[in-house]
Amino acid sequence: MGAAESIEVADAPARERYEISADGAVVGFTTYKLIPGLIAFVHTQIEEAFQEHGLADRLIAYALDDARRRELQVLPFCPFVKAFVERHREYAALVPEDFVQRFGL
Numbered sequence: 001m002g003a004a005e006s007i008e009v010a011d012a013p014a015r016e017r018y019e020i021s022a023d024g025a026v027v028g029f030t031t032y033k034l035i036p037g038l039i040a041f042v043h044t045q046i047e048e049a050f051q052e053h054g055l056a057d058r059l060i061a062y063a064l065d066d067a068r069r070r071e072l073q074v075l076p077f078c079p080f081v082k083a084f085v086e087r088h089r090e091y092a093a094l095v096p097e098d099f100v101q102r103f104g105l
Contacts, residue, residue, distance in 0.1 A: 005022045007022055008020070009058060012029075018032070027047045028047060029044070038072060041077060042078055043078050044059070044078050060080065061088070064081075073096045074091070082103055082105070092105050
């Protein structure tokens with residue numbers, strides 16, 4: 001991954017996922033299911049050539065910040081999202097209190 005690459009993250013609601021792009025090409029995503037007041041993250045994937053560059057963290061931070069902005073509670077079924085919340089405790093408050101124990105948070 002070169003320094004000149006432009007990285008962008010955006011919600012793609014028609015595909016039920018947030019996508020991260022490098023120079024306009026989608027290189028990763030986190031899929032979700034949206035229900036009133038809740039967003040459940042179910043799977044995160046980054047293309048192999050773009051792994052180990054912090055893109056997944058950038059993608060998940062964007063998605064969680066967007067959930068917070070939209071006042072959505074978060075269900076981190078995706079193991080990567082759950083691990084991200086464990087490492088970045090400022091996002092733990094997004095998980096509904098009655099689900100915190102279920103997710104081990």
